[in-house]
Amino acid sequence: MATETIVRPDAKGRVGLGSYLRRIATQLGRMPSGFAAELTSDGAIMLRPRVEVAADEASTLVLSVADRDRLLAAIDGAVAPNQALLQAKAQHEVMVGPA
Amino acid sequence: MIWTIRRLDGVADRASFQSTSNELNSWLAKQANQAQKKRLASVFIASPVDQPTCIAGYYSLAPWQIAFEQAPVKVTKRLPRYPLATALLARLAVDQSFQGQGLGGVLLIDALKRIHLAAQSVPVQVALVHAKDDAAAAFYRRYGFEPFADEPLHLFMAMGTVEQLFAD
Ligand SMILES: CC(C)(COP(=O)(O)OP(=O)(O)OC[C@H]1O[C@@H](n2cnc3c(N)ncnc32)[C@H](O)[C@@H]1OP(=O)(O)O)[C@@H](O)C(=O)NCCC(=O)NCCS
Numbered sequence: 001m002a003t004e005t006i007v008r009p010d011a012k013g014r015v016g017l018g019s020y021l022r023r024i025a026t027q028l029g030r031m032p033s034g035f036a037a038e039l040t041s042d043g044a045i046m047l048r049p050r051v052e053v054a055a056d057e058a059s060t061l062v063l064s065v066a067d068r069d070r071l072l073a074a075i076d077g078a079v080a081p082n083q084a085l086l087q088a089k090a091q092h093e094v095m096v097g098p099a
Numbered sequence: 100m101i102w103t104i105r106r107l108d109g110v111a112d113r114a115s116f117q118s119t120s121n122e123l124n125s126w127l128a129k130q131a132n133q134a135q136k137k138r139l140a141s142v143f144i145a146s147p148v149d150q151p152t153c154i155a156g157y158y159s160l161a162p163w164q165i166a167f168e169q170a171p172v173k174v175t176k177r178l179p180r181y182p183l184a185t186a187l188l189a190r191l192a193v194d195q196s197f198q199g200q201g202l203g204g205v206l207l208i209d210a211l212k213r214i215h216l217a218a219q220s221v222p223v224q225v226a227l228v229h230a231k232d233d234a235a236a237a238f239y240r241r242y243g244f245e246p247f248a249d250e251p252l253h254l255f256m257a258m259g260t261v262e263q264l265f266a267d
Contacts, residue, residue, distance in 0.1 A: 059161075059164065060182060061166070061185070062166045063167050063247060067248055070248070071165070071183075074257045075225065075258075079260055080260065080263055081243060081261075085264060086264070088204035089208050091201050091205055092204075092208040095101055
């Protein structure tokens with residue numbers, strides 16, 4: 001079923017959305033978060049509901065300004081691996097057989 | 100003892116794995132296979148060479164990205180690609196009966212090596228780890244991972260450091 005609708009302003013320029021909103025909420029299973037509105041050639045308004053999809057924050061880490069600057073500095077001037085890392089690498093060479 | 104490290108397969112006994120973290124045990128037993136099938140994560144397991152069904156330790160890798168709350172033009176101009184392509188070491192655990200033998204460190208190196216190799220084909224700029232608690236964060240700090248000030252359980256290592264580690 002189409003989710004867009006065409007509404008026509010009355011003589012005073014008002015549009016009624018009550019029944020449309022109820023229908024669309026049932027259809028979408030939730031209230032839309034917004035509408036795209038387009039004026040049609042005959043002066044009516046075409047409404048298309050939008051539902052905001054939460055960005056997949058689970059796969060993005062968003063850094064504060066201070067952390068951003070630390071990270072960029074670290075990328076620019078990468079430090080040498082420390083002793084513990086070098087030792088673990090030597091241990092990996094001894095302990096891991098061919099994969 | 101010598102370990103082999105391989106991609107999680109149907110041979111390994113996932114249900115018997117017992118680290119000190121119930122969450123990481125349960126993820127391996129119930130979700131790891133699906134996560135790998137759906138290409139959300141790659142899971143690697145360490146077994147003693149003569150016991151391929153035994154999982155002594157495991158880690159999982161996933162693609163991630165790092166974005167900034169604020170990215171002034173000056174910053175975005177300098178960055179070849181934004182958000183930053185990131186390789187995430189999401190989980191790492193060692194079975195209790197194998198702890199304290201250096202396997203945790205070996206798994207960490209193995210993960211960094213795979214990230215390093217992958218980055219030669221599909222570049223990434225940062226290696227990131229998720230520590231599940233303070234003790235896990237301390238484990239990673241020991242190896243030079245730096246915690247973010249506002250996200251202390253997220254620790255990073257610049258790929259430049261990883262490259263130096265494997266340069267020879
Ligand atoms: C953390 C964990 C992976 C370490 O495994 P392990 O095989 O016992 O570790 P290793 O034997 O390789 O230890 C290497 C070194 O790290 C040190 N270390 C181990 N755990 C540490 C911790 N929490 N903090 C600081 N150092 C730690 C060891 O003392 C050892 O140092 P040494 O070489 O000077 O003796 C393991 O304890 C574990 O599975 N914990 C539960 C899950 C977890 O916390 N995972 C972390 C990521 S979410």
